[in-house]
Amino acid sequence: MAIPSAVRKISETIWELPVSYKEGMLVPARIYATEKLLREMDDGVFEQVTNVACLPGIVKYSYCMPDGHWGYGFPIGGMAAMDPGKGVISPGGIGFDINCGMRLVLTNLTYDEVRPRIRELVDALFYRVPAGVGSTGFVKLSHDEFCQVAEKGSRWCLRNGYAWPEDIEMTEEGGCFAGADASKISKKAMDRGYNQIGTLGSGNHYLEIQVARPENIHDPETARTFGITLPNQIVVMLHCGSRGFGHQVATDYLQLFLSVVERKYGIKVKDRELSCAPFNSPEGRDYFAAMKCAVNMAFANRQVIVHRIREVFSEFFNKSPEDLGMNMVYDVAHNTAKLEKHSVEGKRKELLIHRKGSTRAFGPGMEGIPACYSETGQPVIIGGSMETGSYLLAGMKTADQAFFTTAHGSGRTMSRHQAKKMIRGQKLQREMEERGIYVRTASWGGLAEEAGIAYKDIDSVAEATELAGLSRRIVRLLPVGNIKG
Amino acid sequence: MPFRYLQHIATADIAFEAWGKDLPELFRSAADAVTNTMVSDLESIAPGKKLEFDVSHEDLDLLLFNFLQELVYFKDAQKLLLRVPEVSITRGKSGYTLKASAFGEELDAEKHHLIVDVKAITLYRFAVRRVEKGWEATVVVDV
Numbered sequence: 001m002a003i004p005s006a007v008r009k010i011s012e013t014i015w016e017l018p019v020s021y022k023e024g025m026l027v028p029a030r031i032y033a034t035e036k037l038l039r040e041m042d043d044g045v046f047e048q049v050t051n052v053a054c055l056p057g058i059v060k061y062s063y064c065m066p067d068g069h070w071g072y073g074f075p076i077g078g079m080a081a082m083d084p085g086k087g088v089i090s091p092g093g094i095g096f097d098i099n100c101g102m103r104l105v106l107t108n109l110t111y112d113e114v115r116p117r118i119r120e121l122v123d124a125l126f127y128r129v130p131a132g133v134g135s136t137g138f139v140k141l142s143h144d145e146f147c148q149v150a151e152k153g154s155r156w157c158l159r160n161g162y163a164w165p166e167d168i169e170m171t172e173e174g175g176c177f178a179g180a181d182a183s184k185i186s187k188k189a190m191d192r193g194y195n196q197i198g199t200l201g202s203g204n205h206y207l208e209i210q211v212a213r214p215e216n217i218h219d220p221e222t223a224r225t226f227g228i229t230l231p232n233q234i235v236v237m238l239h240c241g242s243r244g245f246g247h248q249v250a251t252d253y254l255q256l257f258l259s260v261v262e263r264k265y266g267i268k269v270k271d272r273e274l275s276c277a278p279f280n281s282p283e284g285r286d287y288f289a290a291m292k293c294a295v296n297m298a299f300a301n302r303q304v305i306v307h308r309i310r311e312v313f314s315e316f317f318n319k320s321p322e323d324l325g326m327n328m329v330y331d332v333a334h335n336t337a338k339l340e341k342h343s344v345e346g347k348r349k350e351l352l353i354h355r356k357g358s359t360r361a362f363g364p365g366m367e368g369i370p371a372c373y374s375e376t377g378q379p380v381i382i383g384g385s386m387e388t389g390s391y392l393l394a395g396m397k398t399a400d401q402a403f404f405t406t407a408h409g410s411g412r413t414m415s416r417h418q419a420k421k422m423i424r425g426q427k428l429q430r431e432m433e434e435r436g437i438y439v440r441t442a443s444w445g446g447l448a449e450e451a452g453i454a455y456k457d458i459d460s461v462a463e464a465t466e467l468a469g470l471s472r473r474i475v476r477l478l479p480v481g482n483i484k485g
Numbered sequence: 486m487p488f489r490y491l492q493h494i495a496t497a498d499i500a501f502e503a504w505g506k507d508l509p510e511l512f513r514s515a516a517d518a519v520t521n522t523m524v525s526d527l528e529s530i531a532p533g534k535k536l537e538f539d540v541s542h543e544d545l546d547l548l549l550f551n552f553l554q555e556l557v558y559f560k561d562a563q564k565l566l567l568r569v570p571e572v573s574i575t576r577g578k579s580g581y582t583l584k585a586s587a588f589g590e591e592l593d594a595e596k597h598h599l600i601v602d603v604k605a606i607t608l609y610r611f612a613v614r615r616v617e618k619g620w621e622a623t624v625v626v627d628v
Contacts, residue, residue, distance in 0.1 A: 191562035244561035
């Protein structure tokens with residue numbers, strides 16, 4: 001891909017497109033990447049990150065993280081802070097899968113204990129955690145009960161026996177965005193989502209059993225604080241979101257904003273996927289309250305899945321989940337908009353932070369992270385492809401340059417059709433098993449599409465975030481077993 | 486097939502182009518392209534259930550957007566994989582109205598080769614065009 005000639009190098013990991021690059025840009029665009037990652041980015045990144053720079057009320061820069069690639073409206077890896085008084089809220093800055101996110105659960109098992117039975121364990125999880133197109137969950141709810149989930153998130157799970165009290169603390173925002181209002185949700189969104197709690201979905205969503213090998217521990221002390229204490233310790237990682245419910249909330253409000261953005265508010269956007277409304281408007285407030293419902297449903301979804309994972313491990317190893325040490329490391333969202341307080345030119349200001357395929361990464365000593373992580377910074381979970389591995393990182397003080405935000409994954413470099421043309425699902429499964437990774441999938445075609453070759457190098461992405469001072473690597477986690485939706 | 490998947494528009498998702506000699510044919514083709522994103526063989530969908538729905542919009546392209554979005558809705562809300570053999574479109578003072586007769590059945594992982602869930606129809610590069618031989622559309626779906 002050709003990098004636009006207007007790109008200016010600010011440092012080894014920061015690249016800037018000035019406001020003169022495109023008519024209407026209110027702030028410069030900043031892309032975090034090594035030169036190699038920047039060269040690999042598709043043209044969509046440069047087009048979209050500069051489109052976002054034109055949105056009313058944007059503060060400082062329009063950002064893109066090192067895993068950036070083309071998205072809808074915002075690039076994936078995009079982040080924009082808006083002045084809540086003058087700025088807008090846009091579903092394109094959050095994504096269709098509202099609160100898609102990552103969760104990491106510990107065990108006190110080692111690779112040697114799990115390896116001989118990995119097939120049976122993955123099979124047991126595969127049968128108990130529904131995955132794939134249109135899958136429905138085991139939690140049966142009425143529409144009224146579902147409204148409770150949407151307004152309370154993980155707290156609903158705690159009340160109904162699907163969560164440990166400490167799980168709530170170990171989830172971003174305590175697993176519940178305050179101010180969610182189910183009356184702002186359409187019946188259609190309800191219909192699509194109320195029976196999907198506890199399901200993975202499909203595409204790049206997964207549940208993975210991973211090992212923390214001693215040679216992959218970058219910072220042993222912080223790793224211990226995060227609960228990685230044993231050589232070759234087994235952990236479980238989860239990647240999924242708000243399912244059909246969140247997708248419909250995003251679609252409903254995209255349609256609403258499309259009808260008011262220019263006609264009512266006189267805002268011209270460069271792309272219909274950037275349709276928006278002033279944050280401080282009836283439409284903006286309604287979307288914010290509805291989006292929070294989807295955020296909360298996603299927290300509850302991941303929580304119910306963790307409940308199921310604990311049940312399966314407990315039955316399988318004949319020990320309680322507590323005795324198996326199945327505590328949560330953390331749960332981080334990577335598709336949200338949230339009001340946060342940050343420093344702008346020396347003053348504390350409340351900002352509406354859109355993160356679209358980017359992760360909050362609060363540094364040491366900051367409010368809003370569990371006390372046990374106050375010295376290390378919050379855990380950040382970056383998911384890689386099912387073949388190559390993932391990272392556990394920690395927030396850094398120097399991430400204030402990007403409103404405490406970092407990457408979310410490795411980012412695709414190959415289209416789904418191209419991957420499917422090159423790779424056959426069954427063959428990939430056999431080859432991965434020979435390499436010690438046992439995979440079960442709801443779809444062979446879907447499996448081929450998620451092959452490691454279709455993704456950016458996760459090591460380069462994680463390293464780039466560290467070089468830029470956004471997040472530091474703590475542990476690289478390798479896949480042992482995977483359930484792909 | 487009156488549609489083809491495009492390789493280089495959407496790295497992370499699925500893009501397609503659909504066509505027809507008239508608007509109803511274009512809409513039917515686009516519906517098949519959306520369903521075919523989720524299930525590998527359209528012929529495996531038996532006509533077990535029939536349902537009718539209608540959508541409207543003042544703009545033609547957003548009429549197609551709303552129509553395709555219905556298929557995504559029924560997939561989650563009623564677990565239905567649908568084909569839409571009958572589409573009629575009328576144009577009135579306030580825009581377009583579409584009536585659709587669809588058939589299909591509940592998705593079944595044993596029977597249907599399911600591929601990937603469609604989360605949403607997107608407006609990225611979304612376009613409906615009049616061409617020499619009729620109508621064409623470009624659609625990108627989020628999966």
